[in-house]
Amino acid sequence: MNKNVKQAEKGSVGIVEIQYFTFGHAPDELILSNGDKLGPVTIAYETYGTLNSEKNNAILLNHALSGSSHAAGYYSSTDKNPGWWDAYVGPGKAFDTDIYFVICSNVISGCSGSTGPSSINPATGKPYGLDFPMITISDMVNAQYHLIKHLGIDKLLAVSGGSMGGMQALQWTISYPEMVNSCIAIATSASLSAQGIAFNEVGRQAIFNDPSWNNGKYYDGEVPRAGLSLARMIGHITYLSEKHMHEKFGRNFQDSGAKVKNLSSEYSVESYLRHQGIKFVERFDANSYIYITRAIDHFDLKEDYGGNLTFAFENVEANFLVMSFTTDWLYPSDNSREIVRALRVNGKNVNYTDIVTDNGHDAFLLPSDVIEKNISNFLRSEFRKSIKQV
Amino acid sequence: MTVGYDLVLDEIPEQAKVLDLGCGDGSLLVMLQEKKKVKGFGVEISEEGVSLCVEKGLYCYQADIDDGLSDYKDNSFDYVILNQTIQNTKRPDYVINEVLRIGKKAIISFPNFAYISTRSYLMFKGTMPVNELLPYEWYESPNIHLLTISDMKKMAVAFEFKILEEKNFSYTKKGKSKLVKCFPNLLAQYGFFVIEKMDQ
Numbered sequence: 135m136n137k138n139v140k141q142a143e144k145g146s147v148g149i150v151e152i153q154y155f156t157f158g159h160a161p162d163e164l165i166l167s168n169g170d171k172l173g174p175v176t177i178a179y180e181t182y183g184t185l186n187s188e189k190n191n192a193i194l195l196n197h198a199l200s201g202s203s204h205a206a207g208y209y210s211s212t213d214k215n216p217g218w219w220d221a222y223v224g225p226g227k228a229f230d231t232d233i234y235f236v237i238c239s240n241v242i243s244g245c246s247g248s249t250g251p252s253s254i255n256p257a258t259g260k261p262y263g264l265d266f267p268m269i270t271i272s273d274m275v276n277a278q279y280h281l282i283k284h285l286g287i288d289k290l291l292a293v294s295g296g297s298m299g300g301m302q303a304l305q306w307t308i309s310y311p312e313m314v315n316s317c318i319a320i321a322t323s324a325s326l327s328a329q330g331i332a333f334n335e336v337g338r339q340a341i342f343n344d345p346s347w348n349n350g351k352y353y354d355g356e357v358p359r360a361g362l363s364l365a366r367m368i369g370h371i372t373y374l375s376e377k378h379m380h381e382k383f384g385r386n387f388q389d390s391g392a393k394v395k396n397l398s399s400e401y402s403v404e405s406y407l408r409h410q411g412i413k414f415v416e417r418f419d420a421n422s423y424i425y426i427t428r429a430i431d432h433f434d435l436k437e438d439y440g441g442n443l444t445f446a447f448e449n450v451e452a453n454f455l456v457m458s459f460t461t462d463w464l465y466p467s468d469n470s471r472e473i474v475r476a477l478r479v480n481g482k483n484v485n486y487t488d489i490v491t492d493n494g495h496d497a498f499l500l501p502s503d504v505i506e507k508n509i510s511n512f513l514r515s516e517f518r519k520s521i522k523q524v
Numbered sequence: 525m526t527v528g529y530d531l532v533l534d535e536i537p538e539q540a541k542v543l544d545l546g547c548g549d550g551s552l553l554v555m556l557q558e559k560k561k562v563k564g565f566g567v568e569i570s571e572e573g574v575s576l577c578v579e580k581g582l583y584c585y586q587a588d589i590d591d592g593l594s595d596y597k598d599n600s601f602d603y604v605i606l607n608q609t610i611q612n613t614k615r616p617d618y619v620i621n622e623v624l625r626i627g628k629k630a631i632i633s634f635p636n637f638a639y640i641s642t643r644s645y646l647m648f649k650g651t652m653p654v655n656e657l658l659p660y661e662w663y664e665s666p667n668i669h670l671l672t673i674s675d676m677k678k679m680a681v682a683f684e685f686k687i688l689e690e691k692n693f694s695y696t697k698k699g700k701s702k703l704v705k706c707f708p709n710l711l712a713q714y715g716f717f718v719i720e721k722m723d724q
Contacts, residue, residue: 455578456585471587474585475595478585478595478596479595479596479597483565484583484585485574485578485583485584485585486574486584486585486586486587487571487574487575487578487585488571488586489571490571504571504575508574508578511575511578511579511581515581518581519581
């Protein structure tokens, strides 16, 4: 708890608002990896800090599966929930908004303002649903590219993200090598493990089996609440380590005074998961969950480059900070080491550290002095070096 | 200055590509970057060490050097440095072979277990020596493969590598390295070798 207080003292970006950028009007639609066209495309984004006159202090943050453009700050003075990376984004924090111009955008196929399956399909005047085209991590990055160009930025000081956000960050360094000065990839992988795909599939099946899902056509009726909240519950299990879960909940009952154990007595861990599931349904679209988890499953830098990850990173120009967590079993440390090895073989500049923590995959979202120090020191030296080079 | 830094600095040419194995807080690499403009990389086993390297603007990855070298291509570096590290590795034989493969040259410096005061400590006290060179009790020592200057020469024959230079030294109170040319295996605190593979 002390750590949280310390983070809060570092300062908040305050009240922020979502901005929108729309591009890809016919006939200049966004061409997707599978050849399909998507347009017009709207990207919801937020920015924190100020772009300097040299335009060399811009950092792009990429969110994970359930994230949004809301990385930091609050939407109103009564808003109690800060952005998803508020621990690390703000004045004096790792992504120091007194120094850097920080951008975070909602991925396409998402449901927090960017074009996705819940958006209106201009061809029909109705929500896309399953008519929305298949999106890849690379497509998400290509859409972000248009936003970055729109903001007048030719080169990003850094791209950063954890989990699926890390996948996007890696993809950025490969798709637009000349536009990325450095990359911070946390708890991520060049391809998701079979185990990861398996968990994603169980989540999707939970949604498919909800009668309200109706093949994705539920926007004018009841949404598949039960399916989506179950998918979220399953996800949450994979984000925590066994130890963290044990320490957080143990075998405690939610109602500690209950003397009789019966079928309906609820363990704390059950009530936590259910609460997470219910909360999630309020803010997330089931079809987006399906599209985004599919994009994560299909992401495979090795496959893209003939089965050899070394080739994938051959032409990257960025310098890297890669971090993994000892108790992350969804994106285990070996996944990060594989990335680091491929970068090293190519003679790229890379820092790697495997951080000791009990927090599992979730660790990248939680306050940590080590993460904070590594990010802020890495950014400071990358910023200094990038200025020297010019 | 820390043990052997001055000798390493003398040996490394300007702008060399250098890998420091067991780079700790990165202070040797910083010195090499400042004074020799090297392109330096580090490998360090501890999370704290990596953080300190990142703080200094170095590139360092956390790995055990016993199994962290195999993916480098042959001759990836002008120099690979093992400064006071070889005696900490689980498989020095494997590490030496890998270092010779990935580096055009290697610098290996280590505490000489045959140094006179270490020898006499063992001789007269009959316990594992604990002194300024080897400041650990046996049960807490990271030094799991102690060796002597003569051992390194024997290894050169057995592993068929060339010794290009030998600058065995003792460490003076002023923090400088003093070369020991006369009976180094008895009188030098540290061994210092520059080596390369035979067919080069």
